Amino acid sequence: MEHDPYKRKTCRYCDEPLGKPFLDLGIQPLANNLPRREDAATPEFHCPLAVVKCRKCHLVQLTHSVPAALMFDDYLYVSSTTQTFRTHFAEYARDVRGRLPQKQRPLAVDIGSNDGLLVSCYEKAGMRGVGVEPAKNLASDANRRGVTTLNRYFGVEAVREIVSQYGKADAVSANNVFAHIDDIQGVCRNVRELLADDGFFVIEFAYLATMLEKMFFDMVYHEHVCYIGVTALSFLFAKFGMEIFDIKEVDTHGGSLRVFVQKKGGPRKPEPAVERFLNAEKEQGLLGEKVYSDFAARVLDFKHKLNRMIVAVKKEGKSISGYGAPAKATTIINFCELTPAQIDYIVDDNPLKQGRLVPGRKIPIVPSAHLTAQPTDYVLIFAWNFAKEIIAKIGFLREKNVQFIIPLPEPTTV
Numbered sequence: 001m002e003h004d005p006y007k008r009k010t011c012r013y014c015d016e017p018l019g020k021p022f023l024d025l026g027i028q029p030l031a032n033n034l035p036r037r038e039d040a041a042t043p044e045f046h047c048p049l050a051v052v053k054c055r056k057c058h059l060v061q062l063t064h065s066v067p068a069a070l071m072f073d074d075y076l077y078v079s080s081t082t083q084t085f086r087t088h089f090a091e092y093a094r095d096v097r098g099r100l101p102q103k104q105r106p107l108a109v110d111i112g113s114n115d116g117l118l119v120s121c122y123e124k125a126g127m128r129g130v131g132v133e134p135a136k137n138l139a140s141d142a143n144r145r146g147v148t149t150l151n152r153y154f155g156v157e158a159v160r161e162i163v164s165q166y167g168k169a170d171a172v173s174a175n176n177v178f179a180h181i182d183d184i185q186g187v188c189r190n191v192r193e194l195l196a197d198d199g200f201f202v203i204e205f206a207y208l209a210t211m212l213e214k215m216f217f218d219m220v221y222h223e224h225v226c227y228i229g230v231t232a233l234s235f236l237f238a239k240f241g242m243e244i245f246d247i248k249e250v251d252t253h254g255g256s257l258r259v260f261v262q263k264k265g266g267p268r269k270p271e272p273a274v275e276r277f278l279n280a281e282k283e284q285g286l287l288g289e290k291v292y293s294d295f296a297a298r299v300l301d302f303k304h305k306l307n308r309m310i311v312a313v314k315k316e317g318k319s320i321s322g323y324g325a326p327a328k329a330t331t332i333i334n335f336c337e338l339t340p341a342q343i344d345y346i347v348d349d350n351p352l353k354q355g356r357l358v359p360g361r362k363i364p365i366v367p368s369a370h371l372t373a374q375p376t377d378y379v380l381i382f383a384w385n386f387a388k389e390i391i392a393k394i395g396f397l398r399e400k401n402v403q404f405i406i407p408l409p410e411p412t413t414v
């Protein structure tokens with residue numbers, strides 16, 4: 001493309017020139033920028049959405065980088081809204097605290113701290129917690145609730161400010177944001193600067209191997225620039241004089257990893273898990289090409305199957321609504337080219353999303369009471385990773401002959 005200002009020329013981890021993408025989802029709008037109903041006619045920002053693997057360090061990443069300011073200034077996702085997340089981060093904070101037994105009130109800094117949930121868990125676990133969050137609304141909300149949060153991008157100035165006010169950090173964490181930051185080499189440099197020599201860096205992210213195995217292709221959207229495996233990570237950290245010393249499997253988004261990193265030669269002996277993951281990735285073919293082209297073929301096949309199913313339902317004169325408008329719904333809807341003529345509306349419990357539209361395809365998002373009042377014949381569950389909970393909640397609609405469609409890994413009616 002001639003006018004392609006956001007195209008990435010080199011690998012985000014190792015600077016190797018990037019080759020051809022293995023998966024191309026087309027030119028798509030931003031998954032989390034939900035237009036207001038009154039802005040329906042305003043053109044949205046669009047950018048190619050395609051995934052490429054680096055030949056050298058094997059990082060799987062997007063071919064394009066959308067400037068962060070276009071995506072994160074007014075973020076509609078608030079983590080504390082679910083009990084699952086609260087329980088998860090309480091355990092996370094205890095895990096971090098338990099790895100610093102000799103320290104009195106250690107300093108833990110969370111990068112991309114969202115509304116400050118993890119930072120407040122650090123405090124409860126007996127640490128000093130500091131958050132860094134670029135989204136204005138989330139940072140000011142956290143500070144209002146007494147959770148110390150710097151409203152800025154994590155950069156040299158943020159590090160300077162933290163070190164001068166609180167000292168070097170014993171722990172630095174970056175959770176799903178680690179996959180969201182385009183200049184990850186800059187982050188590594190700054191984390192190294194912020195960390196005490198005996199401190200550690202902990203990141204949590206959705207695991208590449210799980211995405212490939214379970215067909216989580218709807219994880220692909222512009223904010224999510226990297227799809228992380230242990231091989232690529234160990235390459236990245238080695239470049240900055242750091243090493244992975246432990247890996248733990250966690251289950252937030254169905255198959256995430258929590259990876260612990262220290263400065264090379266730090267006080268912790270690498271656990272056997274590190275070698276085990278590296279070997280498993282080799283055995284699964286994550287360093288080759290075939291596993292990726294197979295994945296792309298399954299994604300295309302999914303699009304055909306879902307479209308066939310929806311066309312058949314509409315032919316019978318039946319109506320369809322959607323359940324859940326997370327970012328992944330934008331990916332499925334836009335990649336599969338679903339229209340408001342096919343999907344009447346989508347319900348979502350997040351009040352910030354209600355009254356808005358699905359990017360690109362402009363399907364209205366409404367409160368879930370709408371579904372009870374005006375049930376459709378079918379409900380397509382876009383938040384399909386929570387399908388069990390959702391069906392438990394709205395299963396009573398079966399009495400009105402409502403059927404549920406679970407889109408992935410294969411479109412299925414239940």
Ligand SMILES: [Zn+2]
Pocket residue numbers: 011012013014015016054055056057058059
């Ligand atoms: Zn690379």
